Amino acid sequence: MAVGLDAADSRVRDRHEQFRALAREQLPRLVSLARRLVGEDAEDAVQDCLLKAFQSMDQLRDEAAGQAWLTAILVNCCRDRGRARARHPQEVDLDEVEEFSLYRKIAYEDPFPYSDSLHLDFLAEFGPEDVHAVLMRLPPLYRVPLVLVHMEGFLAKEVARMLGVPLGTVLARLHRGRKLFEKEMWDYAESSGLLRKGRR
Template identity: 40%
Template sequence: MPPQKSQEELTALYHRNIDAVYRLCYVYLRNHADAEDAVQSVFLRYLQKRPEFHDMSHETAWLLLTAKNCCRDQLRTWWRRQRVDLDTLPEPTACTDAETRETLHILLSLPEKYRVPLYLHYIEGYPAKELSPLLGCRESTVRTRLQRGRSLMKRQLGGICDDTQHTGNAQSNRTTKRTDTMRHPGET
């Protein structure tokens, strides 16, 4: 059995990862309340399993993979399929400028197979190579989904996005969270 972690270590782990886990849950579930429920489930699973991590990137990857699984479980429930979607009601948004709100709205309107890789690549800074095990598909599939997702967004944004960039050159830049635009992590 792994050694028990102190309250301070658990608090630090939570604060290091809460934002990334919440954002991924929101990308999957598209609802603040459901995303908060999924986040609670993720950290509850962590407390139940108490996995040992090699480093912080392994810790974050485990939590994001668990978040993905929790969200998919939630999306498959009978209750979720039977309820009326509340997306028609306006929700307060943290986005302040119109361009960011429009980009976020378009991202959330994409099919899941494009929405999640685009979010993880451009917002969280994961390169396609690291997304492959996270999403459970080949790296070439991730790259294809990123390219097709960019093309869909470009069409919906009226040609604003530049999709000539290759996703293989993306740098892992998880410390700089880009929530303002859909750019490669290394762009200025």
């Protein structure tokens, strides 16, 4: 009987050590992803994620799937936090977004009149903190798929499974999210003075 208990204790200790190793390895990536998904709530979301993952560690059968498994848990924790914070979803004028073209706007406004590479000069004004600020302006509905596909490298069908929505819905959100991101880039550049800097 004692041998059986020792073996069970040993398995529990092994699972705990496995979890600690996985969490240590993935923590920087999880924090980075959470910052892009929920901003200042990132640390709390990661803490929620690790707690839920620890509680359901027995569900992870294949260690190689650990990264994707933790990512799916984190995405759900971030969505839960977003739902709790926002009583009303952020409204977006989709017609205005669909008509917007960053390429045409930059060409028409000509913020860098002596430039031979106008669009590249515009993009060069954005530092990592500016891109993050623009990203955080997007409603989570569009931000989450954009981050997962374009920054984390997940396939759209994987994101659809994570979010529990049809693939077509994810593809539509990605399209609208990209258009909205372009529009927010222009608005951010105007409001933060990036265009004035470029005129110097």
